[in-house]
Amino acid sequence: MPKREGDVSQKILEKLTLLEPPIKRFPVTPADPAMGIYLVKLADVCYISTKSDQGREETLFKTATGDYYSNYGLGEIEKQLAEHPHFMRTSKYYIVNLTKVVGLKVTAARDLWFEGVKNPVQNAVTNTYLAEFEKRLK
Amino acid sequence: MKLDPEKLVSRLTLPERHIITRDDELVRIGEIIYFYGEGGKTFAIAESGKKYNIVQNLAVIQREFEGYFLQVHRSFLVAQDRIAGIYNRFPEEPGEDGTPTATGRAVRDRAVEEECEIILDGAEKRIPVTQKFSGALKDLFGLKTLHHVVPEHPDDRKLRLLGIIDFGWRELFDLDPKNAPAVDAFKKKWDIRQFPKERMLTYFRQILVNRIDKRRLIKNIIYQLQRWMKKGIEKLSDGNIRSLWYKIKAILAYHSNVLEPGDVDIYYSVLQELIEEQKLFRYKDFGFMDMSEPYRGIGQKRPEIILASEKAGHFFFIRDLAKEVGTSFVCMRGEPSVISLEYFSDDLFTACGDAEKVIFCISDIDPAGYSIERNLVEGLTSRGHKVRQVTKLVDPSLFPGGDIVYALYPVVRYQQKGEVIKPMKPATVGQVTKALDWWNAYIKDERFITEKQLGNGWKTVTISGIESDSADREIVRKRFLDGLSGLSPRVRRKTGR
Numbered sequence: 001m002p003k004r005e006g007d008v009s010q011k012i013l014e015k016l017t018l019l020e021p022p023i024k025r026f027p028v029t030p031a032d033p034a035m036g037i038y039l040v041k042l043a044d045v046c047y048i049s050t051k052s053d054q055g056r057e058e059t060l061f062k063t064a065t066g067d068y069y070s071n072y073g074l075g076e077i078e079k080q081l082a083e084h085p086h087f088m089r090t091s092k093y094y095i096v097n098l099t100k101v102v103g104l105k106v107t108a109a110r111d112l113w114f115e116g117v118k119n120p121v122q123n124a125v126t127n128t129y130l131a132e133f134e135k136r137l138k
Numbered sequence: 139m140k141l142d143p144e145k146l147v148s149r150l151t152l153p154e155r156h157i158i159t160r161d162d163e164l165v166r167i168g169e170i171i172y173f174y175g176e177g178g179k180t181f182a183i184a185e186s187g188k189k190y191n192i193v194q195n196l197a198v199i200q201r202e203f204e205g206y207f208l209q210v211h212r213s214f215l216v217a218q219d220r221i222a223g224i225y226n227r228f229p230e231e232p233g234e235d236g237t238p239t240a241t242g243r244a245v246r247d248r249a250v251e252e253e254c255e256i257i258l259d260g261a262e263k264r265i266p267v268t269q270k271f272s273g274a275l276k277d278l279f280g281l282k283t284l285h286h287v288v289p290e291h292p293d294d295r296k297l298r299l300l301g302i303i304d305f306g307w308r309e310l311f312d313l314d315p316k317n318a319p320a321v322d323a324f325k326k327k328w329d330i331r332q333f334p335k336e337r338m339l340t341y342f343r344q345i346l347v348n349r350i351d352k353r354r355l356i357k358n359i360i361y362q363l364q365r366w367m368k369k370g371i372e373k374l375s376d377g378n379i380r381s382l383w384y385k386i387k388a389i390l391a392y393h394s395n396v397l398e399p400g401d402v403d404i405y406y407s408v409l410q411e412l413i414e415e416q417k418l419f420r421y422k423d424f425g426f427m428d429m430s431e432p433y434r435g436i437g438q439k440r441p442e443i444i445l446a447s448e449k450a451g452h453f454f455f456i457r458d459l460a461k462e463v464g465t466s467f468v469c470m471r472g473e474p475s476v477i478s479l480e481y482f483s484d485d486l487f488t489a490c491g492d493a494e495k496v497i498f499c500i501s502d503i504d505p506a507g508y509s510i511e512r513n514l515v516e517g518l519t520s521r522g523h524k525v526r527q528v529t530k531l532v533d534p535s536l537f538p539g540g541d542i543v544y545a546l547y548p549v550v551r552y553q554q555k556g557e558v559i560k561p562m563k564p565a566t567v568g569q570v571t572k573a574l575d576w577w578n579a580y581i582k583d584e585r586f587i588t589e590k591q592l593g594n595g596w597k598t599v600t601i602s603g604i605e606s607d608s609a610d611r612e613i614v615r616k617r618f619l620d621g622l623s624g625l626s627p628r629v630r631r632k633t634g635r
Contacts, residue, residue, distance in 0.1 A: 013143055020150050024219055027279055029287050029294070033303040034340040036254065036285045037224040054311045056291060071289040080280075 018085045026080075028061055028068035040068045042084065046100040046114035047121060050074050050093050064116025090133055091126040098136055145205065152206045157182065157199070160191040167206065171261045172216040173199055185260045210256065210267040210275060220258040221275075224284055226345075227253040227266060254284040300416060301354045302361050303341060305330065315370040325371070330359050331389040338394055350396050357408045359386055364419050374425025379409065379477075382424060414476055421477035422484070430478040433471060434485075439464025441489035443625070445618060447500040448472060448510045451607055456500070459615060463622060473510055479517040486523065494526035496625060498618050503534060503586075504549050504603025505569075505576040529621050531614045532606040534583050542585050546602040549573050555596045562598070573601040 023042060030038035044063040050073070051060065059077060061068040070077065078095055081087040086099045096112065103113035103120070110125035110133070125133045153168030159182075169184045173196055180192040180199070192199070196215050200207055208218040252272050255264040267275055272284060282288045286298060297304055306328040313324055326332070333341075335350070342355045363382075366372035375382045383405045390397050412418045422428075433453060437443065443465040445456050450471045460467035466489070468474070468482055486495070495518060501507035515525050537545055550565040550573045561570045577587060590598045 009143070013146060016146055016150060020146055025221070025279065027281060027287050030223060032223075033305055035223045035225050035257075037281065037287050039222055039224070039279060041222075054308055056293065058291060070287065071291050 014085070021085055022083050023081065026061070026070070026077075028070045031066060031068070038068060042081075042087070042097070043099075045097050046117050047097060047112075047124070048074065048077055048087075048095040049121075062114070062117065064114075088129070088133065088136055090124055090129045094121065094124050096124060101137065149205055152203055155203075158193055160193055163190065165190055167203060170217060171220055171258050172214060172265060173207065174215075175213040183261060208274060208278060210265060210271045212268065212270075214265050216256070216258055216265055218278060220260060221256050221278075222259050223257045224267075224275075225255045225257070225264060226285060227255045252284070297361075300357070300412075300418075301351075302358055304365070305358075305362060307365075310365065310369060313369065313371065321371045325366075328362075330355070330362055331386060332393045335394040335396060338396065352397065352401055353404050353408060355396065356386075356401070356405050357412065359390075360405075360408055360412060361418070364423060367424065368419075376425065376427075378427050378429065379406070379421070379424075382426070420480050422480040426477055428475075428478050428481045430469075430471065430475060431481065433469040434478065434482050435460065435467050436485050436489045437463075437465040437467075440622075441466050441486060442493040442495050443622065444468060444486075444495060444497045445500075446470065446497055446511075446514055447606070448502065448507060449500065449606060452500055455611060459618065463619070465622070468514070470510060470514065474514050474517055476517070479514075479521070483518055483521040483523065486518075492522070492524065494524045496526055497528045498531050498621055499528060500531045500606050500609075500614060502603060502606045503532060503581075505572050507603070507606065508576060508580060527625075529617075531617050531621075532604075532609045534581065534586070534604075536609050536613060537604065542604070545604045545608040546586070547605065549601050549603045551598060551600045553592065553596055554599050555594070570601075577601055 021042065025039035025041055026045075027037050028040045030036070032038075040061050040063065044065070046062045046064065049060045049062065050057070059070045059072055059074060061070065072080075074089075074093070074095060078089050081095065086097050087095055088098060090096050090112075091109075096114075100114045100116075101112055102115045104125075105111040105120070109123040109127065110130065111120045111122045112124040113120045153166070155167050156164040157167060157170070158164055165182060165184060169186070170182045171185060173180060173182050173192065175181075175196050180195050182190040182192050184190065194202070196209070196213070200209055200215055206217065206219075207215040208221075209215050252269040254267045254272065254275075256267055256275070257264050267284070275281070276284065286294070290298070294304075306324065309324055309328075313320060315321060330338075330341075338350055338355060339348070342351050342358070343349070344351045363372055363386075367374055375385070380402070383402050386405070387397055387401075409421075413421055433450075435457065437460060440463065445460045445465055445467045446469075447453075447456050448470050450469060453469045456467045456469060466486065468478075470478075497515065497518075499511045499514065501511045511528070511530070515528055519525055534542075550570050551562040552565060552570045553560045553562060559567075559570060561567050586602050588600045588602070590600075592598060
């Protein structure tokens with residue numbers, strides 16, 4: 001019995017973590033050049049991608065209101081967000097915020113729609129990550 | 139996943155707790171953006187903008203709500219989840235324009251490295267972070283520095299170290315130069331010249347002085363203009379270097395009036411730094427006219443062969459000679475100017491690509507003449523040309539025997555006793571050293587150095603040189619033509635001529 005109680009407590013704590021993630025902001029390059037560091041709210045981030053097409057290699061933090069950039073690679077960001085309950089790696093190019101997913105299209109891979117973002121992200125979830133994605137989305 | 143249940147539950151419930159004000163009001167902790175102490179009292183600023191006088195002092199509040207508020211300054215406690223951005227810190231209470239509020243290098247360095255200002259979601263006022271508390275801020279967000287994002291892109295780092303901000307570069311990247319309304323809107327947003335003074339201060343303020351760093355401002359304007367010219371949204375300059383200054387100055391005068399007439403020297407110096415030292419771009423990229431354009435030409439038959447002279451007086455001579463045999467020519471009129479070399483180098487590339495170049499040079503037999511020749515060669519090689527051979531058309535062998543004394547002129551004079559050397563005016567130590575080095579490295583001809591004993595072990599030494607104008611032009615011409623015919627066929631084959 002005590003063991004079972006411990007499991008329940010752990011599960012409760014894990015659920016509580018959904019409300020109080022261990023990391024809430026991430027340092028990114030600010031849009032305002034007068035600012036040194038902008039701390040983007042992870043709760044606002046829809047997805048993080050290496051598909052930033054502005055002539056240089058960098059990582060994009062997509063929010064409904066703007067784009068922010070970091071020079072960390074996706075692998076490093078994945079490590080830093082490992083304990084964050086809302087973020088998961090879904091392909092070679094994407095980490096998504098599960099709380100921001102508002103739609104998906106079932107194809108070989110998954111196209112995802114995000115809250116406040118007009119265009120869907122195609123092939124956001126690839127086969128390697130599909131099972132875990134579906135499990136965590138439920 | 140390791141979880142600290144107590145801490146987690148505490149953080150979840152803290153925002154729902156309340157704090158009491160001196161007016162017996164209860165304020166929800168989650169609504170408070172920051173607390174500050176002033177005149178022995180504690181105040182809280184809430185999301186609504188309302189200010190509350192709180193019963194407890196900052197130390198008590200911090201203990202009570204540990205993990206929710208972060209102390210960033212002796213007088214400020216901020217809600218840590220609301221920290222949204224970090225700025226460089228300037229004086230809290232700026233003095234009148236130009237009045238430093240703190241002095242001393244140590245103070246300045248500390249301010250630069252370990253202090254900053256933060257903005258909080260829900261508040262307009264920036265909150266200062268002092269050295270004592272900056273470590274906690276860094277720890278909270280895993281920051282290595284408070285001044286820029288780490289890791290930093292190499293391009294951003296290069297510009298930051300130069301004090302340059304690439305305003306709106308992402309928008310510029312996507313901007314269509316043919317979309318006039320979009321270009322206008324972009325320029326209206328980012329044209330530094332049109333920033334009001336207050337906005338300029340946010341970007342270009344001197345540390346601990348409430349004054350614009352003019353050098354940094356001018357540097358940023360030049361950089362921006364070049365970026366925009368390259369993108370095709372700014373016209374190239376149709377004048378010389380000074381024309382561009384007047385263009386910058388006129389717009390600045392209208393919008394912010396931060397520059398003065400003497401600042402043109404800063405402009406020249408910045409232009410030189412960005413182009414000649416940092417090599418960010420070229421004078422030619424601005425479209426500056428080359429005042430020396432008539433003094434150079436590209437050969438029709440053998441453009442890879444260059445007949446050069448440092449003297450304006452040789453212009454007709456070398457132009458006609460080069461034309462006669464179809465080679466290129468350049469009359470430098472002193473040290474070759476960077477802008478002139480840029481144009482000349484590009485013209486050479488257009489005419490003969492990367493074919494190896496051969497230079498025949500007429501320069502004075504003195505340190506300056508040799509320096510001019512070296513700078514011409516370096517100017518071409520640093521721009522990608524391979525120089526196979528440099529031939530001096532005027533050298534000491536052109537003046538055989540004792541008649542040389544009629545051509546010599548004194549370059550420097552100095553007095554010497556043993557190892558002690560005293561330059562004789564107007565010569566300086568630097569000039570004497572340079573002249574001695576030149577004589578030892580290139581001349582080694584006793585005819586160019588004379589000594590006169592003064593007694594007591596002292597002597598006067600004169601190092602002389604010869605103006606290239608003293609050389610017989612027919613001999614110079616013959617040397618050039620002989621040299622030309624003696625060139626290996628390899629050079630000719632490479633050019634295909």
